[in-house]
Amino acid sequence: MTDSGQERRRFTAALLGPEAAPEPTPVHHRVARGVVVDSTSYMLCLATPNGEERFLYERVTTLWRGGEVLPTELRPGDDAVVLCSHDGRLVAERVWAQTARATGLIVDREGESLQIDPGHGRPRLTVVVPYRASGRVSVRHPRLEPGYLFDAVGTWKDGEVWAARPVTTQPPHPLDASPRRPPVRDRSATVEGVATWYDPAWGRSAHLDPRAHTPGAAYPALDRAGHEGTCDRRTSCLPLPLLSTGATLGLRNDCTGETAVVPVLGCAAADSWFCDLCPSCGGHAAGRIASLTMTSFVALGGRLEAGCFNATMTVANQEG
Amino acid sequence: MFPEILAAVREVQLPLLAVLLLLGAAAKAAPRSEGTGAAALVPQRLRRPVTLATCLVEVVLAVALLTATGLWGEVARVLTALLFAVSVCVLLVVRRRDPEAGCGCFGGLSREPIGSRTLTRASLLAVAAASTVGLAPHGWEVASTPTPIHGVVLGVELFLLAWLSPELREAYTRATGSEPCALREVSSRRTLRRLRRSDVWQVNTSVMFSTEPEDTWRHGCWRFLRFDGMRHGRRVDVVYAVRVDGPRRTGVRAALVDRESGAVVATFGAVTTLDLQGPPRRLPRPRQAARRDAAEGRGGARPGTLAKEPPGEAGRGMPGGPPREAQDVQG
Numbered sequence: 001m002t003d004s005g006q007e008r009r010r011f012t013a014a015l016l017g018p019e020a021a022p023e024p025t026p027v028h029h030r031v032a033r034g035v036v037v038d039s040t041s042y043m044l045c046l047a048t049p050n051g052e053e054r055f056l057y058e059r060v061t062t063l064w065r066g067g068e069v070l071p072t073e074l075r076p077g078d079d080a081v082v083l084c085s086h087d088g089r090l091v092a093e094r095v096w097a098q099t100a101r102a103t104g105l106i107v108d109r110e111g112e113s114l115q116i117d118p119g120h121g122r123p124r125l126t127v128v129v130p131y132r133a134s135g136r137v138s139v140r141h142p143r144l145e146p147g148y149l150f151d152a153v154g155t156w157k158d159g160e161v162w163a164a165r166p167v168t169t170q171p172p173h174p175l176d177a178s179p180r181r182p183p184v185r186d187r188s189a190t191v192e193g194v195a196t197w198y199d200p201a202w203g204r205s206a207h208l209d210p211r212a213h214t215p216g217a218a219y220p221a222l223d224r225a226g227h228e229g230t231c232d233r234r235t236s237c238l239p240l241p242l243l244s245t246g247a248t249l250g251l252r253n254d255c256t257g258e259t260a261v262v263p264v265l266g267c268a269a270a271d272s273w274f275c276d277l278c279p280s281c282g283g284h285a286a287g288r289i290a291s292l293t294m295t296s297f298v299a300l301g302g303r304l305e306a307g308c309f310n311a312t313m314t315v316a317n318q319e320g
Numbered sequence: 321m322f323p324e325i326l327a328a329v330r331e332v333q334l335p336l337l338a339v340l341l342l343l344g345a346a347a348k349a350a351p352r353s354e355g356t357g358a359a360a361l362v363p364q365r366l367r368r369p370v371t372l373a374t375c376l377v378e379v380v381l382a383v384a385l386l387t388a389t390g391l392w393g394e395v396a397r398v399l400t401a402l403l404f405a406v407s408v409c410v411l412l413v414v415r416r417r418d419p420e421a422g423c424g425c426f427g428g429l430s431r432e433p434i435g436s437r438t439l440t441r442a443s444l445l446a447v448a449a450a451s452t453v454g455l456a457p458h459g460w461e462v463a464s465t466p467t468p469i470h471g472v473v474l475g476v477e478l479f480l481l482a483w484l485s486p487e488l489r490e491a492y493t494r495a496t497g498s499e500p501c502a503l504r505e506v507s508s509r510r511t512l513r514r515l516r517r518s519d520v521w522q523v524n525t526s527v528m529f530s531t532e533p534e535d536t537w538r539h540g541c542w543r544f545l546r547f548d549g550m551r552h553g554r555r556v557d558v559v560y561a562v563r564v565d566g567p568r569r570t571g572v573r574a575a576l577v578d579r580e581s582g583a584v585v586a587t588f589g590a591v592t593t594l595d596l597q598g599p600p601r602r603l604p605r606p607r608q609a610a611r612r613d614a615a616e617g618r619g620g621a622r623p624g625t626l627a628k629e630p631p632g633e634a635g636r637g638m639p640g641g642p643p644r645e646a647q648d649v650q651g
Contacts, residue, residue: 004535008535011557011577014587015561221503223537225508225538242502315540
């Protein structure tokens with residue numbers, strides 16, 4: 001959370017009332033992220049900002065590393081996100097290791113590897129679609145050609161994303177030929193749509209990098225004037241109010257009913273390019289609301305390998 | 321009489337078709353108009369060239385319809401009829417391939433999916449162009465020597481075309497459709513202009529160090545601007561909230577926040593959205609007030625009953641006033 005964001009919220013509250021800028025809720029204590037030190041068949045040892053933490057496995061614990069794996073298949077040095085069971089921070093319910101995501105525009109293709117542009121000044125990603133995942137990916141991404149969109153979850157391997165499963169169905173047209181969004185007439189304080197996730201730390205040094213633990217979300221309707229750097233966003237297909245970094249969004253997972261208030265951390269240009277559905281439970285509105293950070297996404301009940309959940313966003317009434 | 325009307329109908333088509341072709345060409349030349357109509361059938365890289373080529377053909381035919389006579393004139397009329405006939409076929413193919421595609425007849429305005437009205441319009445225009453073959457005058461001659469029959473025929477035809485055109489509805493929606501303020505893109509220059517015209521800005525200019533904001537951010541309908549300032553020897557942040565739309569009078573708020581303690585030192589601007597009644601606003605005229613009371617079912621003030629009314633209601637005089645005034649109120 002940046003000081004600038006806190007200041008903006010303070011000033012917004014001074015002028016429009018405290019309801020306009022509610023304070024963000026901290027990430028739930030059930031969620032931990034760090035680097036794997038050791039993983040045995042019954043216990044995971046993780047280096048986190050709080051030091052080394054140990055989590056026990058139960059029979060129901062599921063581990064994901066490009067697919068379901070056994071506890072002993074986690075390797076020291078893996079970036080891991082742990083969701084603990086409801087009893088406390090002792091027993092791991094789900095563990096995701098080396099999870100990576102590539103969302104954006106395909107700019108180049110060479111054999112199995114693709115160059116993906118996430119669209120907000122972030123560096124381009126190299127994505128490898130290995131043979132064993134290519135069938136699954138090509139069903140929902142039939143055109144792996146420059147100009148088309150791509151969104152898949154996979155694992156980090158030597159600085160590259162190895163795609164494991166597609167998250168969405170690719171739009172049938174290139175990004176440049178996207179249909180113009182119809183003008184919006186009415187707007188309500190709540191917007192239903194799809195919440196996704198991104199990793200602000202790029203899977204590196206999860207125990208040291210504060211970005212890896214930051215609660216928050218990248219937002220696809222960021223105001224151009226108050227944003228430093230590039231944000232190659234387009235008009236979203238949802239009626240999203242224009243906001244700047246530092247504003248807060250109230251999000252509710254329509255599937256689990258969990259809620260949180262998260263601050264806007266940056267631009268989610270790629271989310272404004274998609275107008276897709278999420279096949280999870282809850283509402284079925286097309287279009288993306290926000291990209292949560294990994295830890296915020298898991299804390300709100302999302303599954304990283306699924307990549308999305310249906311959510312309802314509330315931006316407080318700003319009439320003051 | 322009937323042959324005259326028929327001749328007028330045929331003659332009117334020449335300038336009308338030329339104007340429609342010119343309008344279509346101008347709309348197609350505008351940016352973001354490719355990807356509809358015939359261009360939807362070709363690969364992405366060829367869409368812009370195909371759109372521009374169509375545009376060029378339309379301009380040439382329009383000019384020929386207006387000016388060419390003799391053989392060239394006949395060729396232009398036949399080609400125009402062919403153009404519209406071919407476009408009917410193309411639209412049918414486009415509709416079969418992509419039911420959501422617009423016809424692109426008027427570029428970006430024709431984004432509504434191709435329907436029976438669009439097809440009927442193209443067919444009618446093909447017939448109209450075919451009917452002009454063999455006419456002696458060219459389009460400009462007809463336009464420069466109009467007759468009442470021409471006017472009536474043109475009116476009827478324009479009405480028919482308007483009914484068949486989805487573009488008019490689109491243009492109307494664009495012209496009148498107002499986006500909610502929270503979604504509207506507004507430049508920071510416009511926000512600054514609005515801020516600098518406000519009373520709140522005038523009041524605080526002496527406090528601020530600079531007239532350029534240190535930080536700018538947006539919160540739905542409001543844009544915020546923060547300036548550095550000094551008040552009574554203490555550093556303050558002067559923060560303005562400028563509404564993107566709405567009345568200018570109440571559109572700007574300001575707060576002076578102490579830099580060290582973070583306490584709000586002063587606030588300026590509207591804090592209420594209530595429609596205030598009372599001294600700051602002009603009182604309604606007596607006749608108007610009486611009419612309003614009657615409409616609101618407060619019984620009105622009949623002569624002699626004024627004393628029963630609560631004092632000060634609707635900004636009128638106190639009870640027990642002179643009966644003459646009461647009669648004036650009743651009006």
